[in-house]
Amino acid sequence: MADSHDKIARHVAIIMDGNGRWAKRKHLPRVMGHRKGVEAVRELVRSLKDTEIECLTLYAFSSENWKRPEEEVDDLMNLMRKFIKSDLPEFIANDVKLKIVGDWQELAPDIVEMLEDALDKTAHGSRTLAVALNYGAHAEIVQAARKAAQVGEINEESIAANLFTADLPPLDLLIRTSGEVRLSNFLLWQAAYAEMLFTDVLWPDFTPAHLKDALDQFAGRERRFGGR
Template sequence: MCRHLAIIMDGNGRWAKARRLPHIAGHREGVQAVRRVVEAAPGLGLEVLTLYAFSSENWKRPAAEVSDLMGLLKHYVQSEINDLHRNGVRLDFIGDWRALKPDLVALLDAARLRTQGNGRLRLVMALNYGGQNELLRAAQSLAIAAAAGQLDPATIDLHAIESRLDTAGLPPPDAVLRTSGELRLSNFLLWQSAYAEFLLTDTLWPDFDGAALARALDEFSRRERRFGGR
């Protein structure tokens, strides 16, 4: 069974372009897809759902689009937090999300604290996240500890690195799903995905729903997972 699914939500822009709509229309529909998937996830056996919501590279997009994305994030948390809490969803974040604007950080922090006791589903949103940056920050943390005499470099092992990743305490993803037919990791969960199964669909993210999620998880159930052995 897939306990932890990570999703690269791709295709909002192409969805809007195909309909001759502005990019923001695709992002708005993408938020509706998030709602559908979060509602369906617990009934399909998922315990952790990690969504790649805003990458550290997304800052390169036009300023107006970035502003729209931040506005949608704020609106999503404000409008959904009551339902998320009532439905037992624990909301958390990974990435350098505390570098976002202070009012948004305060909102996200409050949402985390309010839902931290929930256990039906853990919804993790990757915000201002980049896998390479995450590994860099983990390495810097280890180096600082070693320089301060708090850590013997010879004792650094996989656990020491994992304990300093943003995902410390979470199980690694069993599967990484990417929508829209693209075949890239896009700097997402580089360490954590070492033995994840990759699930690909041509469906654009705004068209994704609970039925599409069920199909993806059904495909996962037919995979024979291997961890370096035959």
């Protein structure tokens, strides 16, 4: 039987899906869906202090997202610039530590500089917001295996030790919004024994109340980790 500690989701990850469909349903430009999605992120981060979550990981920009129209990619990058600039003081004030997972150093130089500054200024936060930027799980696992091979044997422990998330708690709960039921190359290694929850709610409409409901559902599940 699981003890009470197993009922607490220390690490929650979210595939934030549905911005475009939200905008389409409201007959708005696609970028408006992304802007509303940023507001949803902001509210969720503010609500973390009311939960027992130690780390929230958000899938913000995948390595496959570069295939989107150039105008949409530019809009996403500009939103990222604005979000970092506007919300960094709030992260610091709320003791939130920012972590970036993925090949984020390949982003535009000014964004990389802004991220490095944010990482430095939030380094001592007690609760972590991990943002996946230019991230793909296949590439992450290949990169981790290569690093493991450089220093010794390739096994589960050495690969896990070289993942972007090596210093984070094990993934407990993975949520995807918008009704899609797939992982889209996100945290494939980490999700091996994570509980999963798929909701029809589009990301811009996802609120702290939806997160609380997801945590309640997690608490009601029995985690077996391959056992009986």
